[in-house]
Structures are given as structure tokens and as C-alpha cells.
Amino acid sequence: MATPHNQAGTNEIAESILLPGDPLRAQFIAEHFLEDVKQFNSVRNMLGFTGTYGGKRISVMGTGMGCPSIGIYTYELIHFYGVKNLIRVGSCGSIQESLKVGELVMAMGASTDGNFAHQYRLPGTYSATASYELLECAVRSAREHGYSCQVGNILSSDLFYTETPEWKEWAKMGILSIEMESYALYCNANRAGVRALGIFTVSDSIVTGEGLSAAERQTGFTNMMQVALETAAAFTE
Numbered sequence: 293m294a295t296p297h298n299q300a301g302t303n304e305i306a307e308s309i310l311l312p313g314d315p316l317r318a319q320f321i322a323e324h325f326l327e328d329v330k331q332f333n334s335v336r337n338m339l340g341f342t343g344t345y346g347g348k349r350i351s352v353m354g355t356g357m358g359c360p361s362i363g364i365y366t367y368e369l370i371h372f373y374g375v376k377n378l379i380r381v382g383s384c385g386s387i388q389e390s391l392k393v394g395e396l397v398m399a400m401g402a403s404t405d406g407n408f409a410h411q412y413r414l415p416g417t418y419s420a421t422a423s424y425e426l427l428e429c430a431v432r433s434a435r436e437h438g439y440s441c442q443v444g445n446i447l448s449s450d451l452f453y454t455e456t457p458e459w460k461e462w463a464k465m466g467i468l469s470i471e472m473e474s475y476a477l478y479c480n481a482n483r484a485g486v487r488a489l490g491i492f493t494v495s496d497s498i499v500t501g502e503g504l505s506a507a508e509r510q511t512g513f514t515n516m517m518q519v520a521l522e523t524a525a526a527f528t529e
């Protein structure tokens with residue numbers, strides 16, 4: 293079996309998968325955290341790998357940037373490859389003074405300035421939410437390791453560069469941080485009845501202009517990956 297964007301054969305992808313935007317981050321996770329790794333995809337260089345973590349079969353694959361891109365990859369993972377647990381591991385920009393660079397964010401919900409949910413023809417505004425089971429497990433894992441973590445609503449924006457500081461309006465609604473994919477991930481997962489969660493490392497503060505140093509980025513991302521892998525393993529046979 294193959295899709296226009298994924299050359300993996302039947303059963304080459306595990307039921308639980310980590311999803312960074314950057315395919316090279318997928319390769320980093322596979323090389324540093326997984327054992328017995330086999331690459332299953334290189335179409336468009338959107339690298340995907342399956343290996344084991346603590347004896348559990350786990351996959352990791354890039355998604356690209358933005359809701360259209362993650363929308364394609366996760367639709368195929370869910371509907372053509374039978375993936376049941378999808379955990380995004382991304383970077384995000386803080387829009388709250390209290391949320392510092394290097395901290396972890398768990399997206400209980402995702403809001404959007406895009407129109408991904410228009411396809412469902414809903415008679416209102418859809419609130420895209422994470423799997424509570426994955427969220428509870430990930431929060432417990434972060435707390436046990438002593439990693440600083442905030443849980444709440446994030447913004448999945450279609451825009452990285454904006455002409456006006458629209459983030460200030462989202463901040464007034466309690467949005468913690470901005471990234472670009474979780475709303476589509478949650479829509480696809482909720483529509484199909486599978487589990488999804490977005491976990492983030494705050495790479496920069498849109499409030500203060502601070503950003504993570506290279507070393508801090510490495511540590512922060514590593515903590516996020518550990519939490520995501522423990523959560524994925526907990527939901528894998």
C-alpha cells in the first residue's frame with residue numbers, strides 16, 4: 293500500500309506516532325531514542341521511521357508546516373495506515389508573560405485563524421480538543437520528571453509573519469502560545485475517533501522577543517520527546 297505522499301507498506305507504521313513539523317527532527321528522534329529503526333518514508337523528504345521504545349513499537353514522521361500539510365499526512369496515517377495515537381512534538385511562540393522560553397506546553401485545545409473545519413459544514417465554531425487520555429498521561433510524565441509545563445488553549449495560525457500584532461487579541465482570550473498545525477491534527481483525529489495531542493517546547497517569546505539558545509533548544513526538545521515517547525508507549529500494546 294502507498295499513498296501519493298507516503299510509500300510505507302501495510303503494517304510498516306506503528307499504531308502510535310510522534311509528529312514533529314521538521315522531518316530532520318523525526319530523524320533525530322529515530323536516531324537518538326528508538327531502537328531497531330527502519331525508515332518507511334522519503335517521499336518529498338518527509339522522513340518517517342518505525343522502531344521500538346522500551347520494547348513498544350513506535351513511529352515518528354515529519355508533517356511539514358501548516359494545517360494543510362499536517363492535514364494530508366495525518367489523514368493518510370489514520371485512514372490508510374490505521375494509526376490510533378498521534379502526538380505532535382513541536383516548537384511554539386509564547387504570547388503570555390508567564391510562559392517562558394524552554395517551558396513545555398500541552399495543548400488541551402487548539403483555536404485557529406484558518407478554515408480547516410469548514411469542510412465539515414458545522415452550524416457554528418468548532419472547538420478542537422486533545423485526547424484527554426493522552427493529555428493526562430503526558431502531564432503526569434512531565435510532572436514526574438520535574439519539567440515545567442503549562443496546559444491550555446493554543447493558536448494554530450496560518451501565519452508565521454503578520455503585519456499586525458493580532459497575537460495580542462488571542463492573548464486576551466487566554467491562548468498560551470502560537471504554532472501552526474494542531475487544529476488540523478485534532479480535527480482529523482476527532483472526526484475519525486482516534487487520539488491526538490500536541491506537546492510543545494516554547495522556542496521563543498513573542499511578548500519579550502527572547503529565544504532559546506541552541507543548547508537550551510536541544511535540552512527543551514529532548515525533554516518534550518521523552519514525555520511524548522513515554523505517552524506513546526503507554527498507549528501501545
Ligand SMILES: O=P(O)(O)O[C@H]1O[C@H](CO)[C@@H](O)[C@H]1O
Pocket residue numbers: 312313314356357358381382383384452470471472473
Ligand atoms: O517546530 P515545528 O513542529 O515545525 O512547529 C512550528 O515551527 C514552524 C514554524 O517555524 C511551524 O510548523 C510551527 O508550528
Ligand SMILES: O=c1cc[nH]c(=O)[nH]1
Pocket residue numbers: 383384385386452470471472495496498
Ligand atoms: O509557529 C510558531 C512557532 C514558533 N514560534 C512562533 O512564533 N510561531
